[in-house]
Amino acid sequence: MNQHQLDRMKNGKGFIAALDQSGGSTPKALADYGITEDAYNNKDEMFDLVHQMRTRIITSPAFDANHILGAILFEQTMDRSIEGMYTGDYLAEQKDVVPFLKVDKGLAEQTDGVQLMKPIPDLNDLLTRANERNIFGTKMRSVIKEANSEGVKAIVNQQFEMAKQIIHADLVPIIEPEVDINSPEKTKCEELLKAEIRKHLDSLKDDELVMLKLSIPTVTNMYKELIDHPNVVRVVALSGGYARDEANELLKLNDELIASFSRALLQDLYASQSDEEFNAALQQTVESVYNASV
Template sequence: MSNTKMAQQMSQAPGFIAALDQSGGSTPKALGHYGIEPGAYSSEQDMFALMHEMRVRIIKSPAFSDHKVIAAILFEKTMDGLVDTMPVPSYLWDKCGIVPFLKIDKGLEAEEHGVQLMKPIPDLNSLLSRAAKLGIYGTKERSVIRLADKNGISEIIHQQYQVAETVLSHQLVPIIEPEVLVQSPEKAEAENILLEELTQGLQKLPGQGKVILKVTIPEKADLYAEFAKHPRVQRVVALSGGYSLDEACIKLKKNHNMIASFSRALMEDLRASQSNTVFDGILKKVVNEIYDASVNKVE
């Protein structure tokens, strides 16, 4: 796989990132929304197999490979799986022209100081080496901010950049994702603190490697727009964070130099019971709407 071509795509190509990375804790909810209830599987292995089938259905849909989706974030079990006979990362890049990323965080600690840090990531170096061999271009690591606590947010960003340094040492590109919850009573204040902490962290980041910043769509439009010009930032992307698709796209259109990296909003209308024609039609409509919000901005 060509990292140079992938880097060019991630830096310049119009489009958005699809987040197909629901992990163990959120898998039953995602399957339930898709129309597969817990009674349909009897083990964790069966559950993940059904989740893989759903993701493969999305990946193989013509709507997913029309060059509007520029990258996809995968759960570890998806990275290790196959589409037909091809490893998923190879299928995404070679067949679809979609850059593969890997979610590496292992969930969240209990809330302290208004934030939830990432749990320790065991065997991180081993995981990153394996991911690189499979053709993964970068990683994603999520933590959560609930309140505008400066100490808590500072701790979140310190941890995020520490993990990012390890990722960069494997010649992979980290997506730093400090999610400010959309229902936070102090969302705007938390975002202002986050802006300051992210800026300071970029200034201290060693080496020359670039990161991708994934943030909640801010209350103040274009709050993060300047990051797109920063020499250490490859792209600024937005998570949907529980907003409906329509609401997320309306908000995203107001933020220049920011593209989508949606998960729930991408898949909210897809169901297991739909025929392939219906499924592909819905996915195409959603892809077009997210692409439009990522590319065509309003003043």
Template sequence: MSTLTVNEQQRRKIATQCGFIAALDQSGGSTPTALHAYGIDDGAWSTEEEMFALVHRMRTRIVTSPCFNGDRVFGAILFEGTMDRQIEGQLAADYLWGRKRVVPFLKVDKGLADQRDGARLMKPIPGLDDLLDKANAKGIFGTKMRSVILQADPVGIAAIVDQQLDLAVRILDAGLMPIVEPEVDIHCPEKGSAETLLRAALLAALERLPADQQLMLKLTLPEQNGLYADLVAHSQVLKVVALSGGYARSEGNLRLCRNPGVVASFSRALVEGLSARQSDADFDATLDESIQAIFEASMT
């Protein structure tokens, strides 16, 4: 039997295992879109609670599928409502780690502020310390928080990185692993330039972390192949993962293959082709094909 703590086992899994993270963290604004893609129309729910119950049913079908396990999917990002719900009689995080050996993360941001200097920072996160305490109590390993870069504006990019790193330090102090996600919108007119500015800002910001601290980065698949190699190799970065960002799975996987050391953290691209109307056999076969394709692209 391993003498490592659960936290140490989970950290080692992320650091050393081939695989990727399933982003299952759609929240209020993005949930209808996720349900529509899954073949469930607006008329299927009349209240927010009914909507979230439907998306929880979809997520439960994904994570309980025989093909979804820690052999290829080493992590999953949840939103708070999922963390509070059960899967097959267990709290979601306990089920993911105990039954599937999938490391659970929690989305902690509360959405995006209005655009300024070509960027959308995160809205304030009231009650963050209480949420982090709750995450610790419910078996969560780490967190994720998203902001968006819309233009290659150094002022806006610096503001996003500063906000992300300030929050990352608070999350580390709470004993959780932060995934910093400064997404560059794939429709940014100077996407390559924005990514170059972001890379420089992140490398500079990492110097502010205590030498014994690590974080994770979730970044848009870049225009320049291998752009984030220095971040992949950085001693204070546990893992660099990539969001699909609106790219179809085939395009996302192609871009992923061109960026060695970066692995997927896909959401829409992961569930592409899944439908509430599929039989269990067809659903599992479609999900297995998706997982395998993303897994192979993440192994480069």
């Protein structure tokens, strides 16, 4: 494990940029950027375009280590290059931004009020490649929609089971059991989730480190005891469908919770912008999310 990167993630000021839209979410990400589906003929062309978008973001002077601690990448992005370097190496060496890899394969159908992750049959091979590409950690997402204790328990069990496999590969897992912000039982879901996560954290060995990526809680500082847990490197928040300004304001209420936004980070960026316009828009966004995080 890279100790400099661990120290940055544990003690640095800033936030994590989530640039990990996968095959299912890429068409919408491109559409929001101003590239409609008639601009590409197949998935290869689609992924070329989204890599161009990500490259434009990462190489922008606004994307800097003074504000951004880490970036979460899609598998294809990890295997692609920026300015002749693998993306993870470019982030680490040119930007001092810690690279993470999204490893989940999407969501299963809803059962017991939750959506577990689909199986990840090639996880060991993926973790081997992540190490070869100098990736620091991983991220995996599942979703809680109802305050069903059995469902929440199943979500957390699955996340920590895979997290241990990732830890043993000398990577730091970001555990992301998202609570749907539109759930009428959101607060109860968060109470159940916190209790289950705490049980698993308390069972970890001293050197088994994780990060948590959670929906911004309804009750302010709900997750403070998780933030303070010795096995937790950092707790980050997803925007979860909130517009950026609302997500920022909610985030500010929670001590030591930092952002890991995706849609909220990209919402003012467009393919049609000049480089000057693009960089200015990204700079404004980066500063607003940074201020909410610190």
